[in-house]
Amino acid sequence: MSLPQFRLLRPRTLGEALDFLGKYSGHESAHTLPAQTSRGPDGRGRPSPHEHSRGRLSPQVPIQVIAGGTDLIPSMRQKLFEPEYVLDLRGIDEMRGIRPAADGGVAIGALTTLRAIETSAFLQQHYPVLTEAAATVASPVLRNMGTIGGNICLDTRCLWYNQSLTWRKGCGFCIKKDGDLCHVAPGGTKCWATFSGDTPPALLCLNAEIEIAGPSGARRIALHEFYTGLGDNYRKLQPNELVTRVFLPAALADYRGVYRKLRVRGSIDYPLAGVAVVVKRSNEHIDDARVGITAVNPAPVLVKGVREMVAGKALDETLAEAVGDLAAKTAKPLTTSALTPEYRREMIRVFTKRAVLAANN
Numbered sequence: 001m002s003l004p005q006f007r008l009l010r011p012r013t014l015g016e017a018l019d020f021l022g023k024y025s026g027h028e029s030a031h032t033l034p035a036q037t038s039r040g041p042d043g044r045g046r047p048s049p050h051e052h053s054r055g056r057l058s059p060q061v062p063i064q065v066i067a068g069g070t071d072l073i074p075s076m077r078q079k080l081f082e083p084e085y086v087l088d089l090r091g092i093d094e095m096r097g098i099r100p101a102a103d104g105g106v107a108i109g110a111l112t113t114l115r116a117i118e119t120s121a122f123l124q125q126h127y128p129v130l131t132e133a134a135a136t137v138a139s140p141v142l143r144n145m146g147t148i149g150g151n152i153c154l155d156t157r158c159l160w161y162n163q164s165l166t167w168r169k170g171c172g173f174c175i176k177k178d179g180d181l182c183h184v185a186p187g188g189t190k191c192w193a194t195f196s197g198d199t200p201p202a203l204l205c206l207n208a209e210i211e212i213a214g215p216s217g218a219r220r221i222a223l224h225e226f227y228t229g230l231g232d233n234y235r236k237l238q239p240n241e242l243v244t245r246v247f248l249p250a251a252l253a254d255y256r257g258v259y260r261k262l263r264v265r266g267s268i269d270y271p272l273a274g275v276a277v278v279v280k281r282s283n284e285h286i287d288d289a290r291v292g293i294t295a296v297n298p299a300p301v302l303v304k305g306v307r308e309m310v311a312g313k314a315l316d317e318t319l320a321e322a323v324g325d326l327a328a329k330t331a332k333p334l335t336t337s338a339l340t341p342e343y344r345r346e347m348i349r350v351f352t353k354r355a356v357l358a359a360n361n
């Protein structure tokens with residue numbers, strides 16, 4: 001599958017990148033922008049959404065941001081995105097690195113690779129749940145390219161969506177791209193595509209915040225506010241904005257942390273269910289605990305009620321099982337992924353119990 005033709009923009013500073021976004025994304029939301037026309041690599045006109053749609057049209061976003069490209073490039077090959085411009089962030093040094101934050105804790109540039117996170121002695125010591133989760137993403141080669149920003153902003157996935165144009169055309173387009181029905185939940189109007197990033201559940205456990213830069217400056221929001229819970233419009237990011245940094249608070253440093261993940265091929269696959277757990281202990285009792293889950297909902301989710309359930313208690317099998325039940329109730333897997341929803345939900349229960357026990361030991 002060849003890439004659609006596009007123009008590559010390579011800014012050297014964040015300011016330059018934001019200028020490009022301002023210029024080429026337009027002021028409106030991308031959802032109201034008209035479809036772009038351009039020519040494919042063979043010189044022939046690309047099919048417009050009109051040509052390969054038999055339902056609702058998905059407007060083309062005229063500019064796509066690329067960091068490591070490990071997710072975007074395969075999606076562009078599948079013609080899920082056919083932007084006229086691609087904004088390559090990799091030349092922006094100020095968006096890379098792991099540094100102490102002014103208000104305590106640590107700031108991680110969005111372009112920091114997953115490999116740099118996985119191997120950071122500082123993060124391994126103080127935020128082990130994040131390094132464990134980063135170490136499970138894809139494969140070593142992809143972690144050398146893939147970034148934390150790209151992992152946070154990762155597109156949601158579905159068996160009916162992450163396919164070639166020919167495949168999607170044959171089976172019928174769906175709400176997430178060019179169609180007006182959902183194959184997973186027919187009759188509904190919502191897309192349930194699954195968020196399948198490994199580091200966001202760990203970041204949620206660590207109460208992480210992200211910095212978003214746009215035309216009117218930078219703002220900082222809690223990571224859990226970034227996701228909408230919708231499979232199609234899954235993140236709250238305007239087309240002229242970038243995620244620039246991730247902040248981990250000092251208050252959550254030194255929590256014990258564990259990440260467990262279900263996948264078909266242990267060497268490379270996206271999670272089909274993932275569980276991050278952090279625990280703080282004093283003597284034989286738990287002071288605090290948090291559980292984040294991924295790959296079973298359209299957003300990564302922090303499981304509610306865990307702290308209330310375990311705080312002040314000594315952890316045993318029964319209590320760990322009860323936390324597993326809570327996580328399984330929060331998981332809403334559907335037939336968006338390989339393996340059955342029932343099995344994936346059950347593995348959330350099992351992994352949560354095991355991860356809580358492991359983090360406590």
Ligand SMILES: Cc1cc2nc3c(=O)[nH]c(=O)nc-3n(C[C@H](O)[C@H](O)[C@H](O)COP(=O)(O)OP(=O)(O)OC[C@H]3O[C@@H](n4cnc5c(N)ncnc54)[C@H](O)[C@@H]3O)c2cc1C
Pocket residue numbers: 064065066067068069070071072073074089110111114136137138139142145146147148149150151152153154155196197198199241242243244268269270271
């Ligand atoms: C075979 C294979 C296996 C994989 N397995 C896993 C896995 O196990 N777990 C997992 O989590 N991922 C997996 N991935 C996906 C991917 O490798 C990682 O999620 C990686 O972290 C994506 O980062 P990137 O920098 O390459 O993102 P890109 O592909 O460059 O971008 C991904 C998305 O984020 C947006 N984006 C990137 N950076 C920014 C920014 N700073 N601001 C705003 N938007 C931004 C892009 O526009 C795009 O929408 C896999 C990919 C492949 C091909």
Ligand code: SF4
Pocket residue numbers: 157158159160161174175176177181182183184185190191192193231336
């Ligand atoms: S859940 Fe899957 S089939 Fe349904 S609209 Fe979303 S991507 Fe399409």
